[in-house]
Amino acid sequence: MVNVGILGATGMVGQRFIQLLDKHPDFDITALAASERSAGKRYEDATTWYLDEAMPESVKDIEVCETKPEAMSNDVDILFSSLPTDFAAKIEPAFAQDYIVASNASAMRMVPDVPLVIPEVNPEFLGLIETQQKNRGWDGFIVTNPNCSTIALTLTLKPIYDAYNINKVYVSTMQAISGAGYNGVPSMAIVDNIIPYIGNEEEKMESETLQLLGSFEDGVVKDADFKLSASCHRVGVVDGHTEAVFVELDKDEDIDDIKQTMANFKGRPQELGLYSAPKNPVIVKEEEDRPQPRLDRSADGGMAVTVGRVRKDAAMDNSFKYVLVGHNTVRGAAGASVLNAELINKEIL
Ligand code: NAP
Numbered sequence: 001m002v003n004v005g006i007l008g009a010t011g012m013v014g015q016r017f018i019q020l021l022d023k024h025p026d027f028d029i030t031a032l033a034a035s036e037r038s039a040g041k042r043y044e045d046a047t048t049w050y051l052d053e054a055m056p057e058s059v060k061d062i063e064v065c066e067t068k069p070e071a072m073s074n075d076v077d078i079l080f081s082s083l084p085t086d087f088a089a090k091i092e093p094a095f096a097q098d099y100i101v102a103s104n105a106s107a108m109r110m111v112p113d114v115p116l117v118i119p120e121v122n123p124e125f126l127g128l129i130e131t132q133q134k135n136r137g138w139d140g141f142i143v144t145n146p147n148c149s150t151i152a153l154t155l156t157l158k159p160i161y162d163a164y165n166i167n168k169v170y171v172s173t174m175q176a177i178s179g180a181g182y183n184g185v186p187s188m189a190i191v192d193n194i195i196p197y198i199g200n201e202e203e204k205m206e207s208e209t210l211q212l213l214g215s216f217e218d219g220v221v222k223d224a225d226f227k228l229s230a231s232c233h234r235v236g237v238v239d240g241h242t243e244a245v246f247v248e249l250d251k252d253e254d255i256d257d258i259k260q261t262m263a264n265f266k267g268r269p270q271e272l273g274l275y276s277a278p279k280n281p282v283i284v285k286e287e288e289d290r291p292q293p294r295l296d297r298s299a300d301g302g303m304a305v306t307v308g309r310v311r312k313d314a315a316m317d318n319s320f321k322y323v324l325v326g327h328n329t330v331r332g333a334a335g336a337s338v339l340n341a342e343l344i345n346k347e348i349l
Contacts, residue, residue, distance in 0.1 A: 002345055005031030005076040007067050007095075010038050011048040011196055012182050012343045013082035021080075022056035024338075025275055026345055031076050032062050034107050039066040046215050048183065069094050078278045078344075080337050081105055084181075092142055099140040100344065102337040106204060109144045112221070116211055118151055118336065119274070119343045120267025120281045121158045124216050127346065131219055145339050148332025149173050149201065149232065150208040152305045155281050155331075156245065156324050159265035160258065161213050165250040166226045167318075169208035171205065174242040176293065179328045190236050202348060240297030241328045248319040259284050259310050274342040276335060278304035291325035302330030303339070 004021060008014045009032035019292075023027050034065040038046035044060040064236060065071040067083065068091065079095055081088055081103040088105035095101050108114045113132040115125040129141045145151065153171055160166060177185050189195065206228050213224035235242075263284040269277030278300035284306040285291060296306035305326040326332055 001028040002026055002077050002349070003030040003075050004030050004078045004080060004274070004341070005029070005033060005072060006080045006082070007033045007091075008082035008084075009022045010034040011082055012050065012178050013329055013333045015047070015051050016329045017080050017082065017338070018056060018059055019051055019053060020276065020330070020334055020338050022058060025300060026342065027338075029059060031065060031073050032059065033065045033067040033072070036066060038064045039071075039085075048182065050242060067091055069098065072099070078341050080334070080341070082128060082333065096136075096140045096142045097138050100341075100342045101142045102344070103142055103144045104333050104337055105144075106147060106200075108142050108247070109130045109146065110207065110211070111194070114142050114144055117145055117340050117343075118154055118212055118266035119266070119269045119277075119339050121154055121212050122216065123219065123268040123343060123347075126344065127216060127219070128221070129348065143344065145336035145340055146208040146212060147204040148326070148328035149175060149181055150205050150212070151245060151332050152241060152324055152326025152337055153205065153243055153245065154209050154212045155305045155326070156262060156307055156322070157209065157213065157247075158267075159261045160247060160283065161224065163261045164253055166247060167250055168227045168248040169229070170246040171228070171230045172244045173201075173230065174237070175201075175232060176237045176239050176241055176328050177234065178239050179241065179332070180234065185234060190234065192298065193236065194295065195234040198234055199301065202230040205230040205232065221285060228254065237293045239327060240293030240325050241332065242291070242293055243324050244321065245324060246313055246316070246319065246321045249318050250318065252318045253320075255310060255312060255320060262307055262310075269339055269343065272343070272346055274339060274346065275338045276301075276303060276342055280304060282307055284308070284310065291323060293325050296325045297327040300338065301335075305331060305333050
């Protein structure tokens, strides 16, 4: 077994980590860390548990430690990070001197020697680890996963990008409240309302997607070459991001072929049979009123993205549009890091 710890263990994403790692066949939780407010307490006493499923018995008595390398037990190989970005920027590099850090935070995502990875999309970017360790003299390393809305979008674009030539993508998101963390959006702001701004979200979607679909040659990442425009909005849904996507190709393609291309998509996690890999990363629905967050966010344990309403777009030449739903704290956060760690465990450790 590989011993793992969770940084930010008491938060929304931290709790998902605990849910996904409890009973994991390869990973065993041996350390939980959070802020000074929680440090020194039993995990059960430090945490306001928000998931439907009960808190696993195995973590209740673990003493939460401070988030600093000297407070961490030596008995840990991989640290999953769900820390606030500003703090992650300072502390993740300190941990990476000795530990493998699989991070959800955006702090290190766009750093040139830090791989930003979705295992089905760009597993080869893990080749940057060697460069990172050489550049920095670390025994450990940092691997990041993208932003929650980017992951869902990129999983659906990858089969399209490989099969056809994309000219342009527009995406409009309807993002769940849990994406902002437990204390993120006050109920008085979101009930009976839509908030048409999520700080830095559009920039992250635009830059991360192009990087993930880009190439990795001679140790260098080169962005994919098409235009992407995102508009991001917070809506009163607890979990599950919905996105309306509009794609312009360089020539007209058959809609049924496009649907088949998405539905048949499989990547390295499926080939390797990784424990958290969904059978199909993209599920294509034919019902005219799907996908919906309440009905589709938990597809394949929350690790698959559901697509529906794939149809021609009359406003642009050679274009089509669709709607997707992805679970923001599972596939979009904790599940993404766990799948990255499973890939690392299988191919690198
Ligand atoms: P959250 O619910 O607010 O949880 C934050 C966690 O970080 C808590 O465990 C908190 O501990 C800990 N923390 C806060 N300040 C700290 C400090 N100074 N030192 C040490 N620990 C500290 O946030 P979240 O939604 O889980 O998000 C966590 C990270 O994941 C963020 O970077 C976010 O952008 C990213 N992310 C979130 C989602 C999502 O859907 N929610 C998706 C993708 C990425 P205490 O309980 O002790 O305060």
